[in-house]
Structure formats: structure tokens, C-alpha cells
Amino acid sequence: MSELKQTQLHARHVAAGAKMVPFAGYEMPVQYPLGIMREHLHTREKCGLFDVSHMGQCFIIADDGTFVTAAKALEKLVPADIQSLEPGQQRYSQFLNKDGGILDDLMISRLCLDGHEHWLYLVVNAGCKHQDYAHLEKHLPDGIKLSIKDDSISLIALQGPKAADVLGDMAPALKDLTFMTHTDLPVGKNDIWCHVSRSGYTGEDGYELAVKHEDVDRFVEEMLEYKDVELIGLGARDSLRMEAGLCLYGHDIDTTVSPIEAGLIWSVPKHRRNGGDYFGAARIKADIADKQSKRLVGILPEGRAPAREHTEIQDLDGNTIGEITSGGFGPSVGGPVAMGYVARSHIKAGKDLNLIVRGKARPAKVVKLPFVPHNYHRG
Template sequence: MGTQTIEDLLKTPLHGLHMELGAKMVPFAGYDMPVQYKLGVLGEHLHTRAKAGLFDVSHMGQAVLVGPDHETTARALETLVAADLVSLERGAMRYTQLLNPQGGIIDDLMVTRPADAEDEGKLLLVVNAACKHGDYDYMNANLPKNVSLEVRDDLALLALQGPSAVDILANWCPEAADLVFMTGKPTFFDDIPCHVSRSGYTGEDGCEISVPAGKAEAMARTLLDHDEVEPIGLGARDSLRLEAGLCLYGHDIDETTTPVEAALTWSVGKRRREEGGFPGAGKILAQIADGAPRKRVGIRPEGKGPAREGTEIHDADGNVIGAVTSGGFGPTANAPVAMGYVAKDFAKVGTPLSLMVRGKPRAAEVATMPFIEKRYRK
């Protein structure tokens, strides 16, 4: 985005509200987005883990696949991803990745089968902002004639995350309290029609709310009026997802990493492992059977200094065995946390690593992720 001027940046429906709240704005994926508000990254991170944080994630791509029936639509998308989507129940949500023919990840996305019978044949998609146009082109080029992609630029997306999030949301949207993790349904927030799912990108309980763009600001203002809700920017969104061990596209996963290397094998459906039929299936299934040459792992550097993205990882003898793909200070872990790729022999939890931080070796260890206790409501 280096050549883009401020004037070229897109704005979400909440842009005016961000400015009013005193947000510090940065360019992100072509949008002018809040990186932090008055609490600051650390305060916003801790507030989200303690109470509830409101995130504007309207820059993400929302789209609907429309086909004649669930199985047809699910099978159409299954030609591009490795998740089992045919088996999705109504109202269930699944995490998966669009794959290229080499088994690399074009994008990661959430797929929801609508809860209502009248939406039979549809799948709701949420994709990354920076990838959305490429994703849409890829899907349009590969979908059968009877399944079409409808881009929903008319919708905003809010996330309310944290231990109090669902109780708070239920004041205006009581049905939110009935949802379990990774399910969603169409409902109302007062009189605003919306789609609520119990999901998020923080490791906390919470919801993501898809709402008509013109109603998003009213909803956000109502939520922010609650004592326990603070607006949270992209800075804390990143530190929260890192502590939760969740991948950031373009950093921890990209077109050169397979789901197996990325430690996302759990998202490859059992039936899909037997049947194949997704891009890069040969490579991915061979890696599941025989192991991948490298693996994404959690890393805990010793001491207090963070190891940032790009930090080389060495073994005890000084050989380069990988690199950090995300790293920073975990405010809840109260310690530096990181993730990165290491050669397969070094992926076991507890393996000592050496991180080359500003030319000097720093002791570290392969660690279990998440770095915090997840509090999803199963």
C-alpha cells in the first residue's frame, strides 16, 4: 500500500466514529483503520481479556455463495478448500483456507451454513481484507455455473470480544446468549436486523455481528455506551490473536505454506483426507501421512525482550532452522511471545531454540499455543 495516499484509502461505515473517539488511524489493507484509541494497545488488550472490546472489522470481505441446495454449494467450495463443508449443520461455522495447486494458502476464511431453512443452498463467507478481491476472482473463475458469488459490500462487521461480551450483547440481542462457539444465526439487535455468530479472533468468548452498513454506527454507539465496552484497535487485535495462537494471513501463512506446515491439519476434514479433491491434495495428504519439512510452532523467548517477525531461528550449533513470523510482547502472558516456522526435528514443545535478535543470540523454547487460556463457550 506504499504508493497509496491518504485520500485513496477506503473508509468503513464507522470511520467517522473512530475519528470522534480520537483513534490513531493507519493504512491497513487499503483502508484507513484505527490502530489504537485512547486506552492504548496495552490497555485495550487487557480490557478485552477482562471485560469486553468492540472491534470494527468491516474492512474484511463478506460474501455469499448461492447455489441450488447445500450439498451443491458445499461441494463447489470444497474444490478450493480442504474442509468438510457438506457435513456442516445449519447454523454451523467452520474455519478453512483457500488453497492453490501447490497446497499453499491463498487466504484463510470462515464459512457459515445459514441457520434458516429458507437460506438453503447458501454459504456465508468472511475473508481477509487484503485478499478479498483475489479470493473473489479465484472463486468466480472456479465455481460451477449453478453456484454464484454475491459480494456483500453493503454489510459492516463488528466484533464484541471478552468474558462479558455475550452478556452485554444479550441486552439488545438475547438470542446471542443461546449460541455456542462456532455457530451463528440471523437475529435482531433491538430493531436492527443482523447476523450474529459466536466466534472471534482474540481467544476470548464473544460474537461477530454482520449488520447493514447504515445501521453499524447506531449499533456501535449503543454498545460503546455500556460501561464495560471499550473500542479496540488493530494493535490490540494483533497482540490478542498472537497470544491466542491464531494465524495472521500474509505473516504466519501465505501461498508458500501448506495447512500441514502451518499446524492447521485439524481443519482438513476427515472425509477430505480420504477423498482428496482439493487444490494441492497430493502434497497436503502426503505431508499428513509422512510429516512436513517444517512446522509452525509457538515460541517463548527467555527474558523480557520481544523477538519480532523476521527474526532468524538457529539451533544450538548455529544452523538456521527457521524464522519468526509473528512476535511481540503478550500483555496477558506478561512476557514476549512469538510464532514461527522451524525444521521438523525442532518442532517438539520444549525444544531449545536460539533467536537472533539484532545480531545477538537469545535463548527461547518451543511452546504450546495458545499462550493464554482460551475461553470459548463450547
């Protein structure tokens, strides 16, 4: 096995007492001395600072200097509408294979920085990034350049209801930034240049900030001077995103499912649902039409027993109808939460199910996602 990589904040995590674990080829903090439960609740009540520098960051730039050339090229690989992106806008989408299976999910932004408005900026999952880069290299046509920035740009996230107070104090313009838009500006007393988007993976209001490797540690140090900011590990990141009903690649989504089955139809615009010239277009169209295809739903176990990934889902007659793909304890819900795929006959909220936990059938209900309401700043 190759040696684990470290982010620029590694020494800071260790000094803070983090428990470090291998994750997607990196040594990452899974929790700090506060513990997953309190880290989770702190993020929902105040705000949490996450090191997500293991994620992949790259740019797609057309040699002809136009946005439309780059956008059209990327639209072959994702079911989103990229051409309509305005400078400063960001969109969630998925790389699909030719069968419509999900290769990865990602954020796509069109830069608004002067002279860079034709650049696309992508943030992809750490565990998929090398395949993603290879996929892009293979399928982007001549005249489109892929520029990978993992060796020079760190990525951190500040998430929670107090995030706007903290970053608004460091750079007043950030208070008014709306959900799924971004800006580039100097932030804080050292005027550190950041690419800041108002988005995240917790369901809370918050920001993701791309910061140069050489600046990120002192930038984090400045953020941690605010009393509402705590370092938060990957453990709480997982429970936060689960309560927010957000998919985790490799668990809730992978190459065996389409965005339609995964409940991500909202990320596929109407004009791309009826076939088209992109990878997976036929599957998207077919899965929308097919009333038999399975769906990812929220599942609320009754009682206190968590139902973990791979737990069998049965109907009340004992027939297997699906499997849990993410499940655990939701600290803000105060009980177990889960997501899983069920047959179309069982996708309606309120449907009763049984979860087979250690051989015992435990009652559960299909519920609407998210478990905890999203708290995005839509302006």
C-alpha cells in the same frame, strides 16, 4: 496509490481519538487513546468492540436452490468438510492453490435463515478479498453465483468475557449461542437485524456481527453505552490473536506453506487427508506423511526482548532451523511471545532454541499454543 477506503464507522473512530493507519486498502484504527496494552487487557478482562468491516463478506448460492451443489463446489477450493455443515454452523478453512499453498484463510457458514438454508456465507481477509473473489469467480462452476456484499454489510466484533452479558442484554437468545454457530435476529432497542456468530479472533468468548451499513453506527453507539465495552484497534487485535496462537495471513501463512505445515490439520477432516478431488489435496497428503516438513510452533523467548517477524531461529549449535513469522509483546503473558516455523526435529514443546535478535543469540523455548488459554463458549 489508490485512495484509502473508509468504513461506516470512520467518523466515530476519529471522534474517539483513534490513530488511523492504512491497512489493506482501508484507513483503520490501530489504537485509541487507551493504548494497545490497556485495550488488550480490557478485552481479556471485560470486552472489546472491533470494527472489522474491511474484511470481505460474500455469499455462494447454487441456482438449483440446493445446499449440496454449493457445498460441493466450494469443497473443490478448501480442505474442509462443507457438505456436513448444518444450517447455523460455521467452520474455519483455507483457500488452497493447486500446490496446496494457502491463498487465504476464511470462515464459512451455512445460513439458517428461513428460505436461505442453501446459502453459504464467507468471511475472508481484507488484504486477500479481491484475489479471493477472482479465484471464486474463476473456479466456481456454472450454476453457482458469487454475491459480494462489501458495499452493503459492515462487520464488527465484540470479544471478551463480558461480551455475552452485553449482547445477551440486547438480545437474550445470544447468551446461549454456542461457539462456531450463528443466528439472525433483531438486536437491541432499535431491533437492528444482525447476522451474529459466536466466534472471533482473540481467543476469548465473543461474537462477530454483520450489520447493514446504514444501521451499524447507531448499533455501535448502543453497544458503547455498556460500561464494559471499549473500542479496540488493530494493534490489540494483533497481540490478542498472537497470544491465542491464531495465524495471521501474510505473516504466519501464505502461498509458501500448506495447512499441515501451519499446524492447521485440525481444520482438515480425516476423510480429506488422504488425497481427493480438491486443490492442494496431494500436498496435504504428502505433508502429513513427510517427516521432514517444517511446522509452525509457539515460541516463548526468555527474558524481555521481543523477537519480531523474520527473526532467525537457530538450534543450540548455531544452525538456522527457521524463522519467526509473528512476534511481539503479549500483554496478558506479560512478556514476549512469538510464532514461527521450525524444522520437524525441533517442534516438541520444551525444545531449546536461540533467536537472533539484532545479531545477538537470545534463548527461547518451543511451547504449545495458545499462550493464553482459549475461552470459547462451547455450551
